[in-house]
Amino acid sequence: MTHKSLTLRFLLIFGLVLGSLGLYAQDLDAGKTIFRNNCAACHAGDMKTNLTGPALGGSQERWADYGGDEALYSWIRNSQAMVASGDNERANQLWNEWGPTVMNSFLNLTDDDIANTLAYINDIYVNGQNLGGGDEGGPVVAAQESDNTWLFVGLAVLLALLSVVLARVVSNLNYMIKVKETGEQVQRRTLVEVLTSRGVIAFVVFALIVLGGYTTVNNAIALGRQQGYEPTQPIKFSHVTHAGIQQIECQYCHDGARRSKHSVIPAANTCMNCHKAIKNGSQYGTAELTKIYASTGYNPSTDKYIENYDQLERGEIERIYKKWIADQYVQSTGGMDDEGEQLIEDQWEGIVEALTNEETGDDKVAGPIEWVRIHNLPDHAYFNHAQHVSVGKVECQTCHGPVEEMEVVYQYSPLSMGWCINCHRQTEVQFAGNEYYQAYENYHEQIQAGTRSKVTVEDIGGLECQKCHY
Ligand code: HEC
Ligand code: HEC
Ligand code: HEC
Ligand code: HEC
Ligand code: HEC
Ligand code: HEC
Structure with a gap:
């Protein structure tokens, strides 16, 4: 024993x-x-x-x-x-x-x-x-x-060998005791018998289950999480240009953040507020901005929206925008040449690629720009922008990082449950002058009486499962 x-x-x-x-x-x-x-x-x-x-x-x-x-x-x-x-x-x-x-x-x-x-x-x-x-x-x-x-594989092998040797020693000892107790020669257990004994098999199965479970859980938790995700977008839209250099307010474009669950990616009409006037960019010329026009049906040559744009043939659309690109080229270089022809073809190809989508079978140039979504919580989690931006007064950058310095937006925060919870534990709610919190009378009283110095999001229920889970 x-x-x-x-x-x-x-x-x-x-x-x-x-x-x-x-x-x-x-x-x-x-x-x-x-x-x-x-x-x-x-x-x-x-x-x-x-x-x-x-x-x-x-x-x-x-x-x-x-x-x-x-x-x-x-x-x-x-x-x-x-x-x-x-x-x-x-x-x-x-x-x-x-x-x-x-x-x-x-x-x-x-x-x-x-x-x-x-x-x-x-x-x-x-x-x-x-x-x-x-x-x-x-x-x-x-x-x-x-x-x-x-290192682990090596150590595991070493330990496994050691355990075999030890098992062997134990079995030898058992054998000797048996011989001593009964006085007769019994059959010794062979190495194979030891290795296939119930104890060893049970242990191996146990180890595999633990290991498998650990890996599965870890992978499952990380599944769908994608910190650092930085997909290529259909248009080379730069937050450095717009939010950084031009200092456009985040909420001018993401106007949902203040009042709704979603921040919302702006529709092309928002872009048109400025790009009706700025038609030929200093970085890409007509290559990127024409994509916005082809999406909305705006004809930059005539400065008018095209009637019944939705029903135009691809060839008709192609003619309109190729003309615009060609005119701009001629204007800047003084004439059309092989290089210009090639540029027109390339830019048109870029436009088609940006506005159609083979995967979804969308082969129409007209229609909204399909931005690739970067941030994505799983369906079982509930997150509301207005709650954080308007009520909590949390800056966009606290969660999204220095977006105004990002040529291409990437996911800055892990968006894990631990990340949400951590912040709720640490962040004080901004009581002063925030009528939303009038309901929490007793906290107000405690603060006034000096028995409480602060109220964190945790104190107002920010760690309750059902607040974040449907
Ligand atoms: C001129 C309009 C405009 C302004 C101003 C602007 N954005 Fe954006 N934003 C966009 C567009 C268009 C996209 C989608 C393309 C992309 O990801 O770059 C986007 C994407 C994003 C995304 C990624 C959304 C996703 O897919 O998950 C975040 C986060 C974001 N913006 C935050 C900000 C913040 C913070 C500011 C202010 C510092 C800001 N934006 C200013 C237009 C704008
Ligand atoms: C407390 C953290 C937090 C703050 C503050 C915050 N966001 Fe977000 N943002 C998120 C999370 C989490 C998501 C993913 C939401 C989802 O998948 O449902 C997200 C998603 C987005 C998206 C993708 C579209 C959408 O609404 O799901 C945009 C655009 C965006 N945020 C812009 C902004 C802007 C602009 C601000 C500031 C006005 C801001 N965010 C403030 C955490 C935050
Ligand atoms: C408030 C005005 C404003 C809005 C709104 C705006 N832009 Fe811009 N955008 C600018 C300015 C200014 C520039 C810099 C132009 C330049 O450098 O020639 C610019 C540059 C660009 C460029 C680079 C052009 C180049 O070739 O250099 C792209 C692409 C672009 N914007 C796309 C968009 C998209 C897409 C939207 C809508 C989501 C948008 N813009 C909304 C003002 C705006
Ligand atoms: C945008 C570029 C940039 C990023 C991203 C960045 N650093 Fe740095 N880091 C610097 C620069 C530049 C310095 C030198 C001091 C300065 O100019 O601010 C520095 C200095 C440091 C130092 C001091 C080194 C010393 O010898 O004392 C440490 C530590 C450090 N960074 C750690 C980090 C860590 C950890 C991260 C990621 C979480 C990080 N940095 C991300 C640019 C960066
Ligand atoms: C940067 C800090 C920060 C992060 C990160 C953060 N929150 Fe919050 N959250 C707050 C603040 C501040 C409030 C308080 C606003 C209020 O009073 O409703 C809040 C409130 C909430 C509330 C309402 C709680 C209540 O009791 O009324 C929910 C739900 C919520 N957050 C969900 C989330 C989820 C889901 C995430 C992660 C995806 C998240 N938050 C990440 C700061 C944060
Ligand atoms: C502040 C918001 C918040 C609160 C409170 C919260 N969760 Fe979550 N939870 C999340 C988010 C966001 C995710 C998605 C994380 C991801 O995608 O990795 C998540 C994921 C999960 C998951 C899936 C496993 C995982 O880590 O992805 C489980 C299970 C879960 N939560 C259970 C709970 C339980 C039980 C409670 C109450 C004790 C709770 N949650 C409270 C935000 C919250």
Whole structure:
């Protein structure tokens, strides 16, 4: 019996070791994802070379004398605030060396996120990115692309071998006891019998179920989540041009955000408010803007909407817009040539490609622009823009990042449940002058009496399942 419990204890330890390794790997993986999505645009992935920003290997040591991790975490969350205050010597050094290049702020990263990212940075810095020494001269068991899979496989094999040996020892001991107790020669269990014994099979099945379950759940949770998603859009619409340089208000175009669940992508008519006048762009000339006209049936040559545009043949539409493109070309170059002919063909092809859709069988040029949707919560989750923008007074950028700096919009936040909940725990509701909150009389009274200093979204029910789930 004691031998049995020995085996059990051994298997338990085996399981625990594997388990803790698993947790460790998840941290590095999480760090890797955060790094890739948020930092890799400016910081080199080998952590050793300078790019737009400095090499990150060894940052933690460099900050040790200047406020340590706490200061480093604040730097990562909001470096510009630190630079502006001028209080931290390391921040000043960095700014002297690297300014005016500005590092983005990452207010939404939790302490865990940052810890994982720094762990990942350190791992790559110390162990290198490649398996097997190679150029980096790193140790042989270094992680492949920082994911420690091979290390685990090796360890698992080692532990499995060990367990076979131990099982063998146990079986030998059992055998000797039997011989001693009964005094007769009994058949010893062979290795195959040991390996196919109930205990071992049960353990293997158990391990597979745990592993399978873990992977499935992880993948299922991440399914449909797509932080960093940055699809190519049918028109090269730039938020840098519109929201950045031209300073157009977000809500001028996304006018749903204030009053409804959805922010809404503007219809082409909103674009036409300006692009009736701005017809030939400084970046792409007629290539992109003509797509808006072909979608709405606006004839830029006559400055009129085309009658019954919906019923025109493709050839008719082609003639109208090719004429416009050709006229603009001639106007700018003084005449038509081969290059011009080619440009007209290319631009027309671009227009057709942008406004038709093979997948949905939409072969009509006329009709709305099919923007590719970037943000997408699963159907079981309920999110309302007006609640956050009008009532909660949360800035678009808090959730969507610095959109006005994005040539192509990408999903900035994870949109995971943890992300929503975290913010609801941390964010104070803006009571002052917000009539929506008149209902919460007792909180008002407590604040006035000084027994309560703040009310977070959590306090008003922001963590209740049914608020976010249908
Ligand atoms: C838009 C480019 C950009 C992005 C994105 C970016 N950084 Fe930076 N980072 C910089 C620049 C530039 C500096 C140098 C200081 C400055 O000019 O602001 C810097 C400095 C740093 C430093 C200080 C290094 C040292 O030696 O003390 C750390 C740490 C850092 N970044 C971490 C991160 C992390 C973590 C992320 C991702 C979550 C990130 N950065 C994303 C540009 C960027
Ligand atoms: C001139 C109109 C216009 C302005 C101003 C504008 N946007 Fe947009 N926005 C669009 C269009 C068109 C799209 C769809 C194409 C794309 O993704 O680039 C879009 C897409 C987006 C998306 C992605 C939507 C999705 O598919 O999930 C976000 C987020 C967004 N805008 C936020 C903002 C924010 C924040 C601002 C203000 C800083 C802003 N927009 C200003 C027109 C505009
Ligand atoms: C509290 C976080 C948060 C804030 C603040 C926020 N958004 Fe969103 N936004 C989201 C989420 C989450 C989605 C995905 C919604 C879905 O799939 O139902 C989204 C989706 C969008 C979309 C895609 C179309 C849609 O409505 O689903 C656009 C465009 C957009 N946001 C623009 C904006 C603009 C402009 C602002 C500021 C006026 C803003 N958002 C403020 C979280 C936010
Ligand atoms: C409030 C005015 C305004 C609105 C509304 C507006 N734009 Fe613009 N857009 C501009 C200005 C100004 C420029 C810069 C023109 C230039 O650089 O030649 C521009 C440039 C562009 C360009 C680049 C043209 C080029 O070749 O350089 C595209 C594409 C574009 N807009 C598409 C759109 C789309 C699509 C919409 C609707 C979702 C839209 N715009 C709405 C003012 C506007
Ligand atoms: C940047 C912070 C932030 C993020 C991220 C955020 N919220 Fe909120 N949320 C708020 C604030 C602030 C309020 C308070 C507004 C109000 O009083 O209704 C709120 C209120 C709500 C409410 C109403 C709660 C109530 O008790 O009335 C719901 C539902 C909600 N959020 C859903 C979501 C969902 C779903 C997500 C994630 C997809 C999300 N929120 C992400 C800040 C956030
Ligand atoms: C503040 C909003 C919010 C609250 C409160 C909330 N959820 Fe969620 N939940 C979400 C969002 C958003 C998702 C989608 C996450 C994704 O796509 O990864 C989600 C996903 C889920 C999922 C699917 C698994 C996953 O992680 O994707 C389950 C199950 C779930 N929620 C259960 C609950 C339960 C139970 C509660 C109450 C204790 C709750 N939720 C409270 C926003 C919320």
